[in-house]
Amino acid sequence: MxxxxxxxxxxxxxxxxxxxxxxxxxxxxxxxxxxxxxxxxxxxxxxxxxxxxxxxxxxxxxxxxxxxxxxxxxxxxxxxPNARHTHQHLVCSRCGTIRDVHPTGDPLAALPENERYGFAIAEATVTYRGVCPNCSGS
Amino acid sequence: MxxxxxxxxxxxxxxxxxxxxxxxxxxxxxxxxxxxxxxxxxxxxxxxxxxxxxxxxxxxxxxxxxxxxxxxxxxxxxxxPNARHTHQHLVCSRCGTIRDVHPTGDPLAALPENERYGFAIAEATVTYRGVCPNCSGS
DNA sequence: CACTACATTGGACTTTGTCTAAGTCAAGAA
DNA sequence: TTCTTGACTTAGACAAAGTCCAATGTAGTG
CATH class of the missing domain: 1.10.10.10 (Winged helix-like DNA-binding domain superfamily/Winged helix DNA-binding domain)
Incomplete structure (x- = not known):
């Protein structure tokens, strides 16, 4: 950058x-x-x-x-700042820190046509939530 | 309910x-x-x-x-209010209304072990964003 | 029915973000 | 280099969403 x-x-x-x-x-x-x-x-x-x-x-x-x-x-x-590669996020539910992650597959493909209700869908974001190693210790 | x-x-x-x-x-x-x-x-x-x-x-x-x-x-x-069945959300990027949707597959399975950084992951939420039929008309 | 712990109230306060009018300045023109 | 101008910046007021608190009210127990 x-x-x-x-x-x-x-x-x-x-x-x-x-x-x-x-x-x-x-x-x-x-x-x-x-x-x-x-x-x-x-x-x-x-x-x-x-x-x-x-x-x-x-x-x-x-x-x-x-x-x-x-x-x-x-x-x-x-x-x-990492807008170049598409990626998703992993968020710590205790402290809120975020890590970039790269799941396999395309979440958009997982949404059947009859579940789109006429929307023009532009993107799909996935958020994983859990407790990070730092917070799970305490 | x-x-x-x-x-x-x-x-x-x-x-x-x-x-x-x-x-x-x-x-x-x-x-x-x-x-x-x-x-x-x-x-x-x-x-x-x-x-x-x-x-x-x-x-x-x-x-x-x-x-x-x-x-x-x-x-x-x-x-x-629909907390009983797991589902995801489709959001209109103009007006903000939300619809429940049911994508196929489990997003958790799409995150490889080496991308989990030691987090104890509890859930994965998927948000689809687009323009709803109501807003695209105007 | 009285008691008490828990719930509600209203208003002040906080956080996050937006807007505006006036002043400033980057970059192209001369 | 200096000038010009429209875009950029500033400070502070404003707004939306939500939290907190002390005083008051009340559901449910006994």
Whole structure:
């Protein structure tokens, strides 16, 4: 993802300091941050960055298909920089951490025509929930 | 679900007018209401019912396994009275309405052992997203 | 019927996110 | 290089969804 900024500029994205730090935060560790976590980390480098800017930038990255939005349960949305390969998520029901996983097969194929109720189905997401090794010990 | 109240009383659930109307709202149509929709419908029959009571009651019904909580994207959680048969959900990405669907196969089986990272996986939920016939027309 | 533990109430509060008006600035033009 | 301009950013108000709490009410037991 090191050429993310380049790809975006090629697509006419105006490059600002704020957008750069947000992209760098996502690029750094391969973790799934919430918007506020992204904001906190971006503010380490650019203290005056506004929350609204982080939200705007994240939405744009999602719209551009560079980042995925993952919402688990009622908690804050998390942002997944690994939008290149399709994958699903494994969520710890205690601590909320997320791991990317790659199940076999296509869940879309498992939904028979007579169960589609006329919807134009665009995607199927699978969420596995369980207790991670870290949390099961305690 | 007509004997829901009876089942709950047998399990030591204290039966109040508020809890009764909440249960009746869920029992009525087989729709997936948000907490506020449940509150509005409950208030038709019991005008002084508090929002907090509806939230409390819904949480208890979920904890007791009588109702499922479905959270799609950043929207309000919806409550699914059909907790008896396992099923998945089809969500309209415009209006947010939900339909129960029954895909073939077991998504848990699609996750290889080496992708489980030591988690004790308890469940797999599949969410299909698309535009419903109602929204695609306009 | 009285008692008491549990349920309900209303309103303040929190979290997550959106909106807006005014100011700022990146990038192309001259 | 400097100018121009429309897109970007900011701070703070606002909104939606949900939680918390102290005071009050009540279901069910004995």
């Amino acid at each position: 090191s050429d993310l900024l380049e790809r975006l500029r090629d697509r006419g994205w105006r490059l600002t300091a704020q957008r750069r730090v947000v992209a760098e935060v996502l690029d750094g560790d391969h973790v799934h941050y919430t918007a506020d976590e992204v904001h906190a980390r971006a503010a380490d480098r650019l203290p005056e960055i506004a929350r609204a800017t982080v939200y705007n930038t994240l939405s744009e990255l999602v719209a551009l298909g560079e980042v995925l939005e993952v919402s688990t349960d009622g908690r804050a949305k998390r942002y997944d | 007509s004997d829901l109240l009876e089942r709950l009383r047998d399990r030591g659930w204290r039966l109040t007018a508020q809890r009764r109307v909440v249960a009746e709202v869920l029992d009525g149509d087989h729709v997936h209401y948000t907490a506020d929709e449940v509150h509005a419908r409950a208030a038709d029959r019991l005008p002084e019912i508090a929002r907090a009571t509806v939230y409390n009651t819904l949480s208890e019904l979920v904890a007791l396994g009588e109702v499922l909580e479905v959270s799609t994207d950043g929207r309000a959680k919806r409550y699914d």
